[in-house]
Amino acid sequence: MKQLLLAISLCMAGSVMAEKASVGIVIHGGAGTIDRSQMTDEQQKNYEAALADAVNKGYELLAAGGSSLDAVTLAVTVLEDSPLFNAGKGAVYTWDETHELDAAIMTGQDRNAGAVSSVTNVKNPILLARAIMEQSEHVMLTGKGAEQFAASQQLELVDNNYFNTDFRFEALKRAKEAQQQLPHQAAIVADPNWKMGTVGAVAIDHTGNLAAATSTGGMTAKRWGRVGDVPVIGAGNFADNTSCAVSGTGHGEYFIRYNVAADICARVKYQGKTAASAASEVIDELLQAGGTGGVIVVDSKGELSWAFNTQGMYRAKRDDSGTVVEIFATQREKAGN
């Protein structure tokens, strides 16, 4: 009898765990003019496989009882290590043919955060953002000083040319050629996605804690130490257990001005909106102002969603209802936009 009760109790614990474990994760690998006709089947499969790999690794960690902070860190690290996305390996080139990377991370329970801008030799900028959050009294570090801090934390450092990829170098050359013809806005002509590359993850764990992580190589041909929205907490990355966690990707300048990630959470918190509808509203308003891009969102109930006003967004999500991996806008998103 005792054994039976134990078995039932274990079984219930299992089912409670399963319910408590309504964990979930959403990731993105950038939004932009992602044209189906410009992508081979093989390219599409490669992107889908990389997205599935990142979302599955994050989900498995959550399902095993891991924290949302660890899950978003892991998923973003996987995307940083893939040359397909503009973050870590695969980062775009600056005007000076180097790479300058930005990243941010935030945890919803105490709204602790870490952010880094313009580092050139840190293999995984998201790990530096996390070290800043956990091992320093600061939130944001920049440039050489941030690299010194990374070294003090024994993070893996690489030569800047680790980030080199041929196809990003070609994109830089096209951007520079176009810019010589049209001083302003020329990079847009050369590459409609020039400002669009970012990777990110948001997750909820079995304790209900939310977390968000975002990483980017920035903008092709960027100059003057330009910093985008990623390390600006509230713009491209935000997490607050009383509302939601958001990671954004798009035209960073608009994301900063419109405080996109925090504004989505403010509408959830102060207007009682669902995270999905708040995200749609803010991304629609962004487009009206001239800004393109998208966000991934998880709310405190574990609802996973995304919104974007571009042709596509590399994206995936997984919870106990299954896995979704998508690149192009679906009919649902087209109807919404």
Place this chain on the structure above:
Amino acid sequence: MKQLLLAISLCMAGSVMAEKASVGIVIHGGAGTIDRSQMTDEQQKNYEAALADAVNKGYELLAAGGSSLDAVTLAVTVLEDSPLFNAGKGAVYTWDETHELDAAIMTGQDRNAGAVSSVTNVKNPILLARAIMEQSEHVMLTGKGAEQFAASQQLELVDNNYFNTDFRFEALKRAKEAQQQLPHQAAIVADPNWKMGTVGAVAIDHTGNLAAATSTGGMTAKRWGRVGDVPVIGAGNFADNTSCAVSGTGHGEYFIRYNVAADICARVKYQGKTAASAASEVIDELLQAGGTGGVIVVDSKGELSWAFNTQGMYRAKRDDSGTVVEIFATQREKAGN
């Protein structure tokens, strides 16, 4: 009869104009442990005179029909040029005995913004923030790249030692000595205001447009390229004509994590609160989380207010009801905190 109606109508137009022209400006020169017993009468008079000078210059510009953007730029430039405040001339020292300055500016009508971090040779960082907003397609620039952009804009450049002042160097020495005894938090022991120095201004002009500007020398003994809340749009500086304009000063890391400036405006916009009560709420919540500091606010109706959870805040405001210049907490503020 027609003439009488015309006269009445002109008279009403006049009174409408007068009402529309309820321009106003609020400025601050930092919040912190400002102890009356530690300040001589002469020091107090010097601070009050500098605050009055900045607020009057800003107000006179507004009263003459100038824009809020010009008024906050002018007021912050005056405060940057004074050695009394931790911004521009008078900026604190980094660990390496240099100066690294941050600034941000934003205009409420189209939420355009400019921000700069970690510049070492720009005499008035607020003018660089404004040039970034108006003359570049970016919002945020950092470090050497930002300095190159400043040079391209013919802004006045100075040697880093232009920012030297004896009393800030003494503060650095005390911070370093204390840090050698107590590796963490030591700078707090050496100088309770080590993270507190900032200057800022918010204003409303005769068209109803809001603007906010903030500038700082950062934190005494800062290392690793630390960036505070000032250039993080939404944290230490924000302006949106649909709600309010805010400039903050205090423990920057908390201002970033709590998205202080934008959160005040979100409560006005989404909860219908007055800017004054939204500011009080957010500053109270900040203190509960462990963060100290204050904000100045102007809302879209032209109401000027401030809130702080410290012993004092250098502050002044002026509208058609008169001028107020204060340093220490008054009974009203003590009752509120």
